[in-house]
Amino acid sequence: MLTDPFGRTLDYLRLSITDRCNLRCLYCMPGGAKQETGNPTLSFAEIIRICRIMAGLGIRKIRVTGGEPMMRPDAVSIIRELKILPGIEKVTITTNGFLLASYIERAEFPAVDGINISLDSLDPGRFARITGSSEEGPETIIRLIDRLLERAVPVKVNCVPLRSLNEEDILPLARLAKDRNIAVRFIELMPLGSAAALTPVSGDETAAIIEKAYGRLTPFTGVQGNGPAVYYSLPGFTGKIGFINPLSHGFCETCNRLRLTSEGLLKPCLSAALDLDLRTLLRSGASDSDLAAAITEAAAQKPAFHNLSGVYGASPSDIHGRHPGGMFGIGG
16 A cells, blocks of 8 residues: 555556647747657556556546647557456546547447546637637537437546636636536636646635625535546536646645656656656566556655645745746646
């Protein structure tokens, strides 16, 4: 079992299999991922080996992320192999959905335990402004959501509310849960990379907007997930509304996750400089026991809190001056 110095059990891995993406979202990677030379990305075999070792150490849930995970040609093979690893109980995906649509009809697509779809606007113009893409619009994603629901795949929609960019979309996105059994979740903007130049809309403000239009948000504890979202019911809604508020409220005290980047860096915390270079260990001939020991030691150095919010004592200079990298480089 992986534990940290603060008594938290770490059983959830966010696994980035690529830092490439087919969109250019303003808060993530507007300029595109840096193109590395050589062979920086972990191979299929390296990913599965690390995940097998981590499952032996107590990891039970894996979320496959990117960048956009479906940009990787062997994404489906990776997901299928993760599903059959001994000890792994849940494998889920976070995606923007555009490439996934062509996979879900195929027989080889694995029966995943849930799909989170990033969707920040239902208005084609605002969607294009945020994502940098005008080739396909949000209607494609709505069709995908309905197809997934027909196949009984659990779906969550993730929206990042941004001041002066998509505040008008809060209510239309929440309304997706009225007649669909999905969770629509609003996530506070993390000030990483290009996102530091944007202005977030707090979870409390988002909740107030929703309550004014749709009625009282009633706490709901029946939604099971791997992460820190808090869920609510609304009168007459089939689905649920969720909030992830890492800046205004914080939830580090219950954090159960580790992150593995596509280049093999194991990160105990989203914002900490500490990371373990598993790729170098793998390619220098480390044994499974060597890797397990290194992973255990890295987990034991997980900090108590992130340094992205005043909730945990961070100053504005801490928040805006120490995290130049984007979310795409650390697993979304």
